[in-house]
Amino acid sequence: MSPESGFEAHNAQSLPVDPSLVEGRVPDRPPEQVPELHEVDCPPELRERIEALMSRYPDRRSVSIPALWAVQRLYGWCTPQGIRQAAAVMRVTPAYLESVASFYDLLHTEPVGTHKVAVCTNISCWMRGGDELLDAFRAAVGDEADFFVTGFECLGACDISPMASIDERYFGPLEAAEAQTAIEQLRAGDAVLPEKALEKRPLPGGPDA
Amino acid sequence: MPETRLLLKNAEDPALRTLDGYKGYGGYATLEKAYREMEAEDVLKELEDSGLRGRGGAGFSMGKKASFLPRGEMQKYLCCNADESEPGAFKDRELMQRNPHQLIEGIAIAALAAGAGHAFIFIRGEYDLQADILDMAVAEAYEAGYLGEDILGTRRDLQLIVHRGAGAYICGEETALLDALEGKRGNPRLKPPFPAVQGLYGGPTLINNVETLSNVPHIVSNGAEWFRGFGTEQSPGTKVVSVSGCVRRPGNYEVELGIPTRELIMDLAGGPAEGHELKAFYPGGSSSPVLKAEEGLDLPYSFEAMAEAGSMLGSGSIIVADDRVSIPHMALRTARFYHHESCGKCTPCREGTNWTVKMLERVVRGEATPMDLDIISSVQENIIGHCLCVLGDSMAMPVGAMVRKFREEFEVVIAENQTELVTA
Amino acid sequence: MGSRGQEITLIIDGREVGATEGEMLHDAAKRGDVEIPVFCYEPKLGEPVGACRMCLVEIEGIPKLQTSCSTPVRDGMVVHTRTDQVKHAQSAVVEFLLVNHPLDCPVCDKGGECPLQDISMGWGPGKSRFTDPKRHFQKPLELSPLVAIDRERCILCYRCVRFSQEVSEDEQLQLLDRGDRTFVGTFDDRPYVAPFHGNITDLCPVGALTNYTYRFRARPWDIEQAGSVCTLCPSQCNVSFTIRDEEVVRVVARDNAEVDDGWLCDRGRYGFEMFVAEERVRGPRLRGGVEVSWEEAIAKAAAALEAGGAQSAAIVGDASNEEGYLVQRIMREALGSPNIDSRPSSGPARETLVKLAQPEISARVRDIDDAGVILVLGTDPLHSSPILDLRIRKAIRRNGAKLAVATEAPTTLDGGATAVARYAPGGATHFLSDLANGLRNPDQGEASEIAETLRDAESVVVIWGDRIAREGAGAATALLDVASALELGGKDGSGLLEVPDFTNARGLREAGCLPDASPGLTATATGKDTESIRAALESGELKTLLLFGVDPLRDFPDTEAWKKALAAADHIVAFSTFETATTAMADVVFPLETHAEKDGTVSHPDGRLQRVRPSASRPGDIRPNWGVLAELSLTLGHDTNISSQPSAFAALANTVPFYAGITDSDIGGRGIRWQEAVPERAGGAGSPDTEPKAPTPPAETAPAPRRAASAEAAPPAPPAAGSLALSTYRDLWAGPITELNPPLRFLAPQQRVELSVSDAQRLGLSSGEEVSVSRNGSSVLARVAIKERVPEGTCLLIEGTAEGNANGLLNGSRVSVQIEKIVAA
Numbered sequence A: 001m002s003p004e005s006g007f008e009a010h011n012a013q014s015l016p017v018d019p020s021l022v023e024g025r026v027p028d029r030p031p032e033q034v035p036e037l038h039e040v041d042c043p044p045e046l047r048e049r050i051e052a053l054m055s056r057y058p059d060r061r062s063v064s065i066p067a068l069w070a071v072q073r074l075y076g077w078c079t080p081q082g083i084r085q086a087a088a089v090m091r092v093t094p095a096y097l098e099s100v101a102s103f104y105d106l107l108h109t110e111p112v113g114t115h116k117v118a119v120c121t122n123i124s125c126w127m128r129g130g131d132e133l134l135d136a137f138r139a140a141v142g143d144e145a146d147f148f149v150t151g152f153e154c155l156g157a158c159d160i161s162p163m164a165s166i167d168e169r170y171f172g173p174l175e176a177a178e179a180q181t182a183i184e185q186l187r188a189g190d191a192v193l194p195e196k197a198l199e200k201r202p203l204p205g206g207p208d209a
Numbered sequence B: 001m002p003e004t005r006l007l008l009k010n011a012e013d014p015a016l017r018t019l020d021g022y023k024g025y026g027g028y029a030t031l032e033k034a035y036r037e038m039e040a041e042d043v044l045k046e047l048e049d050s051g052l053r054g055r056g057g058a059g060f061s062m063g064k065k066a067s068f069l070p071r072g073e074m075q076k077y078l079c080c081n082a083d084e085s086e087p088g089a090f091k092d093r094e095l096m097q098r099n100p101h102q103l104i105e106g107i108a109i110a111a112l113a114a115g116a117g118h119a120f121i122f123i124r125g126e127y128d129l130q131a132d133i134l135d136m137a138v139a140e141a142y143e144a145g146y147l148g149e150d151i152l153g154t155r156r157d158l159q160l161i162v163h164r165g166a167g168a169y170i171c172g173e174e175t176a177l178l179d180a181l182e183g184k185r186g187n188p189r190l191k192p193p194f195p196a197v198q199g200l201y202g203g204p205t206l207i208n209n210v211e212t213l214s215n216v217p218h219i220v221s222n223g224a225e226w227f228r229g230f231g232t233e234q235s236p237g238t239k240v241v242s243v244s245g246c247v248r249r250p251g252n253y254e255v256e257l258g259i260p261t262r263e264l265i266m267d268l269a270g271g272p273a274e275g276h277e278l279k280a281f282y283p284g285g286s287s288s289p290v291l292k293a294e295e296g297l298d299l300p301y302s303f304e305a306m307a308e309a310g311s312m313l314g315s316g317s318i319i320v321a322d323d324r325v326s327i328p329h330m331a332l333r334t335a336r337f338y339h340h341e342s343c344g345k346c347t348p349c350r351e352g353t354n355w356t357v358k359m360l361e362r363v364v365r366g367e368a369t370p371m372d373l374d375i376i377s378s379v380q381e382n383i384i385g386h387c388l389c390v391l392g393d394s395m396a397m398p399v400g401a402m403v404r405k406f407r408e409e410f411e412v413v414i415a416e417n418q419t420e421l422v423t424a
Numbered sequence C: 001m002g003s004r005g006q007e008i009t010l011i012i013d014g015r016e017v018g019a020t021e022g023e024m025l026h027d028a029a030k031r032g033d034v035e036i037p038v039f040c041y042e043p044k045l046g047e048p049v050g051a052c053r054m055c056l057v058e059i060e061g062i063p064k065l066q067t068s069c070s071t072p073v074r075d076g077m078v079v080h081t082r083t084d085q086v087k088h089a090q091s092a093v094v095e096f097l098l099v100n101h102p103l104d105c106p107v108c109d110k111g112g113e114c115p116l117q118d119i120s121m122g123w124g125p126g127k128s129r130f131t132d133p134k135r136h137f138q139k140p141l142e143l144s145p146l147v148a149i150d151r152e153r154c155i156l157c158y159r160c161v162r163f164s165q166e167v168s169e170d171e172q173l174q175l176l177d178r179g180d181r182t183f184v185g186t187f188d189d190r191p192y193v194a195p196f197h198g199n200i201t202d203l204c205p206v207g208a209l210t211n212y213t214y215r216f217r218a219r220p221w222d223i224e225q226a227g228s229v230c231t232l233c234p235s236q237c238n239v240s241f242t243i244r245d246e247e248v249v250r251v252v253a254r255d256n257a258e259v260d261d262g263w264l265c266d267r268g269r270y271g272f273e274m275f276v277a278e279e280r281v282r283g284p285r286l287r288g289g290v291e292v293s294w295e296e297a298i299a300k301a302a303a304a305l306e307a308g309g310a311q312s313a314a315i316v317g318d319a320s321n322e323e324g325y326l327v328q329r330i331m332r333e334a335l336g337s338p339n340i341d342s343r344p345s346s347g348p349a350r351e352t353l354v355k356l357a358q359p360e361i362s363a364r365v366r367d368i369d370d371a372g373v374i375l376v377l378g379t380d381p382l383h384s385s386p387i388l389d390l391r392i393r394k395a396i397r398r399n400g401a402k403l404a405v406a407t408e409a410p411t412t413l414d415g416g417a418t419a420v421a422r423y424a425p426g427g428a429t430h431f432l433s434d435l436a437n438g439l440r441n442p443d444q445g446e447a448s449e450i451a452e453t454l455r456d457a458e459s460v461v462v463i464w465g466d467r468i469a470r471e472g473a474g475a476a477t478a479l480l481d482v483a484s485a486l487e488l489g490g491k492d493g494s495g496l497l498e499v500p501d502f503t504n505a506r507g508l509r510e511a512g513c514l515p516d517a518s519p520g521l522t523a524t525a526t527g528k529d530t531e532s533i534r535a536a537l538e539s540g541e542l543k544t545l546l547l548f549g550v551d552p553l554r555d556f557p558d559t560e561a562w563k564k565a566l567a568a569a570d571h572i573v574a575f576s577t578f579e580t581a582t583t584a585m586a587d588v589v590f591p592l593e594t595h596a597e598k599d600g601t602v603s604h605p606d607g608r609l610q611r612v613r614p615s616a617s618r619p620g621d622i623r624p625n626w627g628v629l630a631e632l633s634l635t636l637g638h639d640t641n642i643s644s645q646p647s648a649f650a651a652l653a654n655t656v657p658f659y660a661g662i663t664d665s666d667i668g669g670r671g672i673r674w675q676e677a678v679p680e681r682a683g684g685a686g687s688p689d690t691e692p693k694a695p696t697p698p699a700e701t702a703p704a705p706r707r708a709a710s711a712e713a714a715p716p717a718p719p720a721a722g723s724l725a726l727s728t729y730r731d732l733w734a735g736p737i738t739e740l741n742p743p744l745r746f747l748a749p750q751q752r753v754e755l756s757v758s759d760a761q762r763l764g765l766s767s768g769e770e771v772s773v774s775r776n777g778s779s780v781l782a783r784v785a786i787k788e789r790v791p792e793g794t795c796l797l798i799e800g801t802a803e804g805n806a807n808g809l810l811n812g813s814r815v816s817v818q819i820e821k822i823v824a825a
């Protein structure tokens, strides 16, 4: 009695037989184990960067986040190809690195625009217009693929709320109108809102008394 | 009353960032003294006697924690927790950006006390500027022989690495920080074993906050007695307090612990805008149960007073809400944060934060009934004390407090389906 | 895990419970009959993670509830598991777990055997207050061609991913995303293909991970479980067959710490569809497929053997101890022929085998756990005895064992090894005598890195592939020399553990399937080994060949020579489970039972006698093989007096001195190592009709020679310019296992030649291109696979593949080959 006829016998009137019992399933793609270097043609600079990192830490796995930063800097996001290359250098599975990458908000496992704008919408910024600022940035960017605008949890700059992190630098407090300005400056490649840069900000209490 | 600046002293001077600038104000003299003239035990004793309490949230005695590390030859580690991701907190950012060498000196001295040969600064990935500044400062310190092998010819070594996170609040939890540093997903570990016994790479590990460690050079150079001259009996020293939300002058103020909270919020930070009343505030970051104005304003700003009032000083971050702020909406923002940041490892936190957000969303949409408020409260109780780490509690406590203290406002919101919020 | 503390008592729910200090509270409670619900806790996975929070209990003196899965017990501890506080917490956790669970039990395969169902009933609130939308995933998805994943049912207990990280260490299965968005997945949605991945379906406490081979095939109430032993490889894992209507529909692990640690490889788990394959021999038949009655078949077979008489030979492979025992009796007693073997070509002489079998230098599987150093020698356990691969990883990861690997080719264990040595194909003997010297006089030598690792180890377990013994007599002697240099005899927890090619190789040797030893490895008139049998058939010196569970044309070296030999034989009688190229050349073919149908004993390589029990019905007109053999012997005029399986085993036990007195009940469900069977009972109560015998093989323990100064000890000459030394291995997936089990078909290995990056460059070869690998005359087609860790000058081929079988190139000695591109005409 072959399995499927056996199956029919038991469940004549019920569920369909699983094809794998009859002809077996065939994976659409091969599994991904630890890739060998000669398989991934890793750009030398990436390889050297990651190897340099590995030499500094007591354990090579510790470099997974820095290595993924390096991949993201090189490709704009953590591309499957970039992850495989880093995995080959670190001698771990790409799955391991993807798992790590997907845990962290700043590492992107999907394509994103080159200019990254994160607008804080957490408590203090929300109280002072964070949502409106986010809307303003979204409007200013429209569907331009070059920009990646997101609302973000507290960025640790409630003193300049409402604020935004633009290409990894902090600016605030921002008027909704300044979103437009900032985006134009990014397009033009000019310095963004120089007078609103966190660096420029004095202590609220002024110099030592 | 003015600020009392120890850690933020001279912070307005941009030159302070550089090695020369820092040395110009007497920097690294204490490191030289400690490495040349002191034994680990002496340093440890000063720190314990000073009564310095952790500035990262738990408020545990720093010296005591350092003394928990086993003595002996094994490889030990020190981790500086610079993940500062709790809503309302931005003091570590200020300290690292304006005075990186103070932190490095503190780390080097603490490492001496703890017998650690490797140290790490785990800084949240968003703090790119501050991480660059630290990288520069660390390079200078290596250059000058304050870090690396055979420091100042004392045959003592310390390797210091600035390790950037990648955006996950949970990595501020000390054991999650260790997993992240080991290259894993930042999930908290079971305790015990505590990091002091078995931490990074399985070795004894001292974990302290940026501000805690920035205090160390001052204590070791001026002595525990001097340090106890500031603050209260149980909360000695100064505190860099981040004040934000509905105040005129948000920012970091360094004050002696124990000053009236009113002075911090009303005088230093300027209080709510013209014609508005202070309604409630988080005394210690978004994880601390909110205090109503009348409950909190006249309390001394100290660990013990805030604990007595049923809240906590936490990281020392005050978020002020004035009469225009809708508490149910604030509760939702708070819950959303913890839901987004929950690592997902343990059930009550993963599912409880998710459930709470869904219910609060219905509340502000006016799609809830008063019975949902009871369920919200009960879900918070089901979370508290049942999780792997305290992230879950960090939502449950403030959200629970808000529902309890402002129940009628929740009911009004449900009733009126009021969702608008005027912003400052 | 390693060492345990002393006995203590604690109080759980008011009752005194005895426990071992340091064990987890949950386990202590369990032994005290207090059940504490768990989801994430599974000791087999290593350290507890305390993630699900289901097992919270109250411990006096500790304000917060504690997770009993991760709390070591202390003496005098007072624990409460049913207080209101605990009940409240536990039902809260259940309610939280169900917040995102679809509750689709009626259509879930786990229904009825689902921990989540049971615990929800026993500890849950009964109803949920959750009214908002649940999270949604596409479902079910193909996690692998064998396992379906339903992410909505997943309760994120971490078991499956921990298995992948910390047990099999393939690290393909991971958690992705964060918080309540977390899901179980793989890189880039690739299939999860790893040799042990089926275990996650046993581990999953909900219906999130299910076997395609079992989905919708049965419900818990129309199945029964039948315990047996898997004989698809020498690991002999204990399995439990899920039987529906007398057919196997599922195979699950039957935890035996002495053998398998509760894991199964996918070979044993999914290799059951072939029991009903078209190719199955379902009844006796003659050449050309003519089906005949048993009586006629047996008569024909008897005639063939009679014709051969003393010029008959038998080769036994996949057989139980009793079957092997009966075959050798037919040969020796009925036909007076000494020509019987149970090895693919040749092997050590009886004296050497006796020395190798001495209990004091034999290791148990369990010894691997606490070994100071593990030496893997001349085999890759993943392919030859998969479950040992997991055992070795566990010893390294959890108990800090050191691993030394010495092989011709890279192994999957190299990554975790302290020392790795590669010797040239056929160079094991030389390597071993070098190692022995290196161990005795700590100067340097080729093997020194390995020697360093082994020197002054507390205990050493040597896991060695029996194929090294085929290099010649010197190999086994050199191995014994290493054993004495390591003083394995003196250290407990130390010893040799053989990994043979054939599942029951040890049992068959001890049952007398050797050319120079009758049952019990006792001396007897010397006959021909497999290699000489082949030659003698070809030369006409031998007339009749009896093949029992072997397929020379696929499994033995030198296929061409075997074709000639089989063609030259006057008569061939073949016992076989499946139709093969070999059975096609046989005059009479008898069907064999599978390990789901057979009743008999097998001997694990560490000496453990285990019982294979009939679990499923035999398809077609298949009869118990012991009975067929007994009848065949009778027809040949020789009455074995064997009338049942028990009497067959009793006869064996009475003949093998060191099995003496072992009974079926001693073997029971867990098996028993004859080395540990109580000696004073040997020949005593157990089996009255035998006089006492020594519990060990005839001890001819002349100390091993100080040096193995035999011809083989010379290093293999490097292959001639332009050619590469050939190393071959039997791939886990080569053979009927993938050809006859549809679900495993996708794993059937295509022949590929693995070679080093530098050799590939030198020969101008790139990965994937088709080449011909040849040795004077014979050649096989293969695809190029460039591998960093393959040593320069060596290349690898797989034995037993359907196409391009490497056995076609082998000739029983060192072989070097040429590789040429196939120029498309």
Ligand SMILES: Cc1cc2nc3c(=O)[nH]c(=O)nc-3n(C[C@H](O)[C@H](O)[C@H](O)COP(=O)(O)O)c2cc1C
Pocket: B053, B054, B055, B056, B057, B058, B059, B060, B062, B081, B082, B083, B084, B085, B086, B169, B170, B171, B172, B173, B174, B175, B207, B208, B209, B210, B212, B213, B389, B390, B391, B394
């Ligand atoms: C969810 C969570 C987040 C935390 N985040 C931080 C943080 O960002 N920075 C910090 O210093 N401590 C943080 N902590 C506290 C740390 O776990 C730890 O107590 C602290 O770093 C110890 O340093 P201290 O003793 O100097 O305060 C967090 C704790 C939890 C539970």
Ligand code: SF4
Pocket: C153, C154, C155, C156, C157, C158, C159, C160, C161, C184, C203, C204, C205, C206, C208, C209
């Ligand atoms: S799939 Fe099953 S085993 Fe894996 S995490 Fe989910 S519930 Fe646990």
Ligand code: FES
Pocket: C037, C038, C039, C040, C041, C049, C050, C051, C052, C053, C054, C055, C056, C067, C068, C069, C070
């Ligand atoms: S079983 Fe203890 S936390 Fe999961």
